[in-house]
Amino acid sequence: MLDENLPAFFYKKSTDGVAHHDAVYLAYQGSDPEPAYILKHADPTKEASRNCYAAALFDSYNPGVLYGEVLVQPTWSQPSLSQEDIRKNGGVPPPPQATIPGEFTIQLYEPDQQVMVRRKLGNLGMSTTYEFDMPQTTFRTPSVSALDRTQSDPSAVMSTPKLNFVWRKESKLSKDLTCFLTGKSTDGLTKKRHKDPDIAIALFRALREVTVYEPNLSRVDLEDLKGLEVVILLAAATIKDVYLNNHPKEIFNISEPPARKLSGGSRKPISPPSQVPMPSKPTSPPWIPTTNTGKDALKQWEIDAETARLKSQVAAEEKEAARKAEQRRKEQAKADEAETRRLRKMVEAEAKEAKKRQKAIDEETDRLRRKYGQNLPQLPSRPPAIPSQSRPPPIPAQRPPSNGYLQPMPQGMPMRPASNPHPMYSQPNHSAYAANNLVMSGAVAGPSLQPPPQQQQQPRPRRSGFFGLRELEDEMKKVSKKRSSIW
Structure with a gap:
């Protein structure tokens, strides 16, 4: 303390337990410090x-009484136009x-x-x-005139003289600040040449x-000394x-701007601010600065950064969707x-197999043609596939008429002996008689003039060969044998 007889204000933590509240104590003429204000x-x-x-x-005894307030907003730097900084920050200007x-x-x-x-x-x-600086006159002059009541306060009038004050250090190494009265706004050039020394008003000792x-203070020609005290404390x-x-x-x-990934991904969650415990005893309503602050540059940057992030995220999603669609199309x-x-x-493979089968068929056909001559009927290269059906029963041979003439037989059909429907009864042998008649009449003998056998022959099992050629060969042998039996 510089002098215990001088009024001294001390900044200490408030007793209400709130971290952002300070109490201002006043000690005057050797008295103990008493609460004077709440900061x-x-x-x-x-x-x-x-x-x-x-x-x-605020007043310490009446928390609802507000003497003055101060609001300081930072100035924000212009966004960087460096492409290197923008690239490092994920495509948006740095905050x-x-x-x-x-x-x-x-x-x-x-x-x-x-x-x-x-x-x-x-x-x-x-x-x-x-x-x-502060106006020399602050309060209106008491008057019963209605015209005087309509006038503005002296502090708002530009013609009101003002007193100039300055906070400065005695030296660069010192931490103490001293408030001086340096003069009035009405002092001219003559006064500046022969200026009185500055008057010390207050000392901010050790901060x-x-x-x-x-x-x-008696040398300070100021009407509102209480306002000067509030200005000194707040300043x-x-x-x-x-x-x-x-x-x-x-x-x-x-607050720190949200972390952004270079790939335009989602942001990292921001940890919530620590909660300050509420005081147990009732206090005054929370004070909020009432000065119009305008638009916040950092908020605007956060909005722009979020907009850019969303745009980059949408572009990345569209690019990824297009890449996946192209990949699916290629697959x-x-x-x-x-x-x-x-x-x-x-x-x-089917065409080769068909050619191979056709070649085998042609080779087999040529082999059979070379073996049996050209009298063989022309067989199809590949018989059509027909559903398997039961063979029709053989047509029974008819007896020749009594006049000795035979009915014509289709060419290629072998003649079969007629079986006796009644084998129990003996039939006269007319073969010699029929043969003699045919010889005498000059008819050409054929296999049909062969006398029928005495006993019914059992049908021989049919042998199948390649495309039925074995069966056809047996039939031709049978016909040749029958022909040779006549002659």
């Missing part, structure tokens, strides 16, 4: 609190990187006004500074406590959390070609 940060588990830094200052903005705004209530804090980067000989130089907390911290993702509660073509070859080979 609430945005709940990191809320969706509305992502990609931003938000803090608000925009968050950078700390160069200014932020503190919103005060009762009366409402906005105080903008601007960062000015230092060089080799100077440290980084944070400048802001843990803020000590206000109360004796110097000190914001500078410490945002500008003196080198982790933008933690500052602005930036079907190969199967059809193999079936065609098989059928062609089968037809060729």
Whole structure:
């Protein structure tokens, strides 16, 4: 503590058990620190609190009383146009990187006004500074005139003089920040040449406590000293959390973009954020930043990346479906070609077999023709296949008429002796008489003039040969024998 008689504010963890709440204690003129404010940060588990830094200052005894708030949104880098980066990121531009903005705004209530804090980067000989200004007149002048009530607040009028303040370090190696009053907006060039030294207003010591130089406040021609106190406390907390911290993702509660595969596959599941335990005692409703933040660049990038991922996934699915269809078509073509070859080979084999059989038939026909001469009837090269039927019974031979003339017989049909229907009775032998009559009449003797046998002969078994040629050969031998018996 710089001096126990000066008002000093201490930032400590809140006793309500909420991790993102801080308590601001005030110690004045050697008294013990007592709670003066509650500094609430945005709940990191809320969706509305992502990609931003938000803090608000509430009254410690009346949590519903809000003195002021601050909202800082990061600036996003432009998407990379490098084809190498796009290829490494799976066909979409890499996510925009968050950078700390160069200014932020503190919103005060009762009366409402906005105080903008601007960062000015230092060089080799100077440290980084944070400048802001506040209107000299904040409240309206009491008046019974209705016309005065219609006028705007003095803080909103551009002609209202403003006091300039700056946060800066005494040296680059020091961690302490000091707030100085540097002058008024109405100071001219003459005043700048002969400017009074800066007036120290507050000291942010070791980034843990803020000590206000109360004796110097009497030199500050400012109407709203309570507003200046709120601005000093919120500015000190914001500078410490945002500008003196080198982790933008933690500052602005930036979640990691979903991991994407280079092949356009599905995304990896994102682990849900850790749940913060709720305090046991009732607290005030959760505070959500009310400042209009506009469209979030990271959200837009996530939407664009998801759209690109879905497009690439659909294209990959269509390509895979086309590949499978082409593969099925090729397999079907190969199967059809193999079936065609098989059928062609089968037809060729059947044709060869048919030629082989026809050749065997022709050779056998030639052999039989050479063996038996040219008198053989011309047989078909291949008899048609007919269903097997029972042989018809032989036609019984008729007895020759009494006049001695024989009926003509079809050529090729062998003559068979007529059997006696009544073998028990003896019949006269008319063969000699018939032969004599035929000889005397000059008729040509034939096999039909052969006398019938005395006993019925048993039919000989028919022998089958190649296409019935053996049977035909036996019949011809029988005819020749019968002819020779006449002569």
